[in-house]
Amino acid sequence: MLHAVVPAGGSGTRLWPLSRAQRPKFLLPLTGTDSSLLQSTVERVRLLSDPDRVYVVTGAAHAVDVARQLPDVPGDNILVEPSPRDSAAAIGLAAAVIAERDPSAIMGSFAADHLVLDGEAFAKTVRKAMELASTGLLMTIGINPSGPDTGFGYLRLGAPVGPGYQLEAFVEKPDQVSAVEYVSAGNYLWNAGMFVWRVDVFLDQLARHRPALHDAVRTLAAAWDSTGREALFAQLWPTLDRISIDYAVMEPAAAAGKVGVVPGDFDWHDVGDYDTLGQVLKAADKTGNVVVRGTGETLLTESKRNVVVPAAGRLVAAHGVDDLIIVDTPDALLVCPRDRAQEVKALVEELKQANRTDLV
Amino acid sequence: MLHAVVPAGGSGTRLWPLSRAQRPKFLLPLTGTDSSLLQSTVERVRLLSDPDRVYVVTGAAHAVDVARQLPDVPGDNILVEPSPRDSAAAIGLAAAVIAERDPSAIMGSFAADHLVLDGEAFAKTVRKAMELASTGLLMTIGINPSGPDTGFGYLRLGAPVGPGYQLEAFVEKPDQVSAVEYVSAGNYLWNAGMFVWRVDVFLDQLARHRPALHDAVRTLAAAWDSTGREALFAQLWPTLDRISIDYAVMEPAAAAGKVGVVPGDFDWHDVGDYDTLGQVLKAADKTGNVVVRGTGETLLTESKRNVVVPAAGRLVAAHGVDDLIIVDTPDALLVCPRDRAQEVKALVEELKQANRTDLV
Known part of the structure; x- marks a missing residue:
């Protein structure tokens, strides 16, 4: 059973006037149904989880909308950040909260604003990632590129491992020439920001590479069900590094050979415009x-x-x-x-x- | 002093969604200012008239909007047709009502849904038409064609008379070939449906060519200020011919040499789309x-x-x-x-x- 975390952030400026600061992309029904991208994401991860193990991390500005769009997600599982501190803080907090409840849990993180129409194919890929995550790798799920897109970062595959590969390196968003090279080389996937890992393994890596951030989210998670939570949030949250999960953990861990990747055999869309x-x-x-x-x-x-x-x-x-x-x-x-x-x-x-x- | 009649009818389908059955073209602010076409028309004819001598003829469906758009037009001067009976009935009724008040009045009729930006030039042309109308001609005002438009009827000019011409004939909306001929011939103007006449001369022609219509509008006008008006309207109005003023009076009168025309030296637009x-x-x-x-x-x-x-x-x-x-x-x-x-x-x-x- 997966603990599924859905970070719900980002704006979607190119989707104006539908998207606004107060009504970001993930809240919009851009799925071909009445469901918002957020709702569709939560429906999808439920194929791998149970309702009590689905988490959403969002900002204070969107907490009410998230709560109303997702009446079936337990209130304690909606983690509301007092202010945005980028993805390392958001995902780190979720990992620490889950570790409090189940120290050896396998957790997945899937952005709220991506569209996947075939939920079963998605679930099948995630299960492969879970299999490798249980061996102690931090797993990513890469998307087979449909073309030399310069809007995504790329994942360079290394040696095969089980149903996936070692991740050789995270590659920055390329220029057009490099993107064409990557796609024709065949051993590059798009980095879609999907992660699967054991929370103990992840928190260990976080402690190694960003110890202050690790300690803060651990402290917050330990106080999660106590009356001290609010005061701790007010004290600790503003001090956290604003850094992405890729920079904070995944890239140094990849350099140390601790990251794997599974190719996503499902349609995937970053509906940006x-x-x-x-x-x-x-x-x-x-x-x-x-x-x-x-x-x-x-x-x-x-x-x-x-x-x-x-x-x-x-x-x-x-x-x-x-x-x-x-x-x-x-x-x-x-x-x-x-x-x-x-x-x-x-x-x-x-x-x-x-x-x-x-x-x- | 002119008695100015503004027939306010027509829909303007090509101006949807601004125009609707309940909000026809003449009520819309298509003038470049906040004024509707109707308001702009009434402002323009006031240059030739005084407020008590401005009349509007409109349908029951638009009486309220007309009344509110034109607070300065006396209530008795807004003639409300119970149902649409085309322009001969509308203009005939107005002529008969004016004749009751002033039997030798000179009356002009100007559609509510045309746009004229230069009111002074318009007034100058109308004064020429009034001069000829006082001699006993039914006058039209023709527009110098800006091109071979097939959307208008044409006026064929005859011999010069004073500041205008005899009207030789009304010509139906032409095909493209004929329109080009007319424009290059130089003695054709667009029929813009603008008329100026002595009401006694007009009513005499109406009596000659459409006696039933003449008698009905005379009867209605005589009862205008009496309590019997409503009952008479209910009895007579539905029996009236549905016919345009051109067919009912102007064409037969032109054939008898009784119609003149003055070229309009002003910009004029039938803003149809x-x-x-x-x-x-x-x-x-x-x-x-x-x-x-x-x-x-x-x-x-x-x-x-x-x-x-x-x-x-x-x-x-x-x-x-x-x-x-x-x-x-x-x-x-x-x-x-x-x-x-x-x-x-x-x-x-x-x-x-x-x-x-x-x-x-």
């Missing part, structure tokens, strides 16, 4: 229009390959337009070509510079 | 984007020549799009290329066929 969303959710008919489930209706005539999000309860009518993004929300509307989906970020920047905090 | 609206209102800057004054804001980046109507109080953000129509209303949104502006009518047809009476 509306064009990608359209590719992932696919059209229901031969017009190629993708209508993301929302509160409104659509009437699309002589229009093709558009991505339409009717999220304001209104009719969205389009006539004679192709390859557009149309996102309708109660206080803002976006119209933009699909091939410029990345540039939505710039619009949000303009709004920030104009102090339109009501809209970002 | 959003592309035309964009051409008429013109862009405020070199991006060529036209933002029609609405309740919402816009953020248009790397976007050119779009016509944007932010009428839902929301932000309309567009990035990297050109030559689009974006119309944002509280219950429906339209996105369509400007060169397909005419086809908006087809969208409305689809909604009607789907029984979406809430949206049309």
